Amino acid sequence: MFALKNQILYTSLNGAVVLPKEESFNAHIVSNTYENGQGVITFDAPLVEILAEAFYGQGFLTGIILPEGLECIGDLAFMGTSLTSITIPPSVVEIGCSAFCNCPELEKFDGKFASADGRCLVVDGALKAIATLGLSEYIIPDGVEVICPDVLSDGLDLEHLILPSSVKRIEGSAFSDASGLDELTLNEGLERLDAFAFEDCANIERIVIPSTVTEVGSPIFYSCFGLEELVLLPIVPPSVSEECDGEGHLWGDDIEVRIIVPQSSVEAYRTAPMWKNYASMIVGDKEA
Numbered sequence: 001m002f003a004l005k006n007q008i009l010y011t012s013l014n015g016a017v018v019l020p021k022e023e024s025f026n027a028h029i030v031s032n033t034y035e036n037g038q039g040v041i042t043f044d045a046p047l048v049e050i051l052a053e054a055f056y057g058q059g060f061l062t063g064i065i066l067p068e069g070l071e072c073i074g075d076l077a078f079m080g081t082s083l084t085s086i087t088i089p090p091s092v093v094e095i096g097c098s099a100f101c102n103c104p105e106l107e108k109f110d111g112k113f114a115s116a117d118g119r120c121l122v123v124d125g126a127l128k129a130i131a132t133l134g135l136s137e138y139i140i141p142d143g144v145e146v147i148c149p150d151v152l153s154d155g156l157d158l159e160h161l162i163l164p165s166s167v168k169r170i171e172g173s174a175f176s177d178a179s180g181l182d183e184l185t186l187n188e189g190l191e192r193l194d195a196f197a198f199e200d201c202a203n204i205e206r207i208v209i210p211s212t213v214t215e216v217g218s219p220i221f222y223s224c225f226g227l228e229e230l231v232l233l234p235i236v237p238p239s240v241s242e243e244c245d246g247e248g249h250l251w252g253d254d255i256e257v258r259i260i261v262p263q264s265s266v267e268a269y270r271t272a273p274m275w276k277n278y279a280s281m282i283v284g285d286k287e288a
Contacts, residue, residue: 024054165189
């Protein structure tokens with residue numbers, strides 16, 4: 001079920017009228033009413049774009065029915081709402097970064113780009129969102145190549161996440177604020193980790209970086225205060241993103257972590273850009 005081309009239907013806590021940002025649409029709002037358990041936003045033209053931050057912070061928004069003909073859902077469009085599910089119309093061709101960030105009540109996606117289990121939105125191989133409510137462990141579907149920013153923000157229920165070997169890149173802030181996450185399985189095939197990829201994942205104690213990783217951003221583990229052991233499988237120390245000029249940091253905080261690397265690569269890590277900052281923490285896998 002979809003709304004008319006010039007309308008959005010919604011539900012909210014206590015029947016409150018949702019007040020989206022009027023400048024975040026391609027058309028003008030002509031009316032916004034809430035009667036008989038349903039809100040109706042009517043526009044003066046067919047709605048093609050829901051742009052950045054349209055419903056940002058509307059915490060009492062619990063349900064929404066998007067219109068036929070919608071093509072774009074912008075960055076942060078529904079961030080901070082209480083949506084429990086959403087159906088993406090077949091006309092949608094673009095979903096922006098963090099469109100469903102901080103939606104802790106979200107448990108299902110339907111329609112275009114939804115995974116077979118309804119837990120993910122995947123656009124052209126890029127994982128845009130995970131509906132984590134009620135999940136303690138989750139395996140990201142095979143075929144996902146890129147993990148986009150904020151896919152786990154406020155995923156309080158999820159404790160263990162497993163990435164398939166198809167994933168090549170984890171973008172910046174991908175798992176930022178995933179405070180419930182205490183175990184993360186990264187598989188061979190991963191090539192790049194961007195800066196702040198694991199920011200504020202405070203419960204993760206140990207993480208293994210696959211041998212296929214060749215590049216990292218800095219800092220990767222910012223404010224990961226629970227991290228105790230970092231195992232690096234690459235024989236050649238991963239390079240540091242250019243924006244760090246080779247002098248970056250792993251976590252940006254005074255955290256003592258045991259860094260375990262291949263025995264034959266100990267000296268290479270202890271002298272490589274960025275890794276040399278942690279030379280005293282680096283040991284070979286045969287010494288660990």
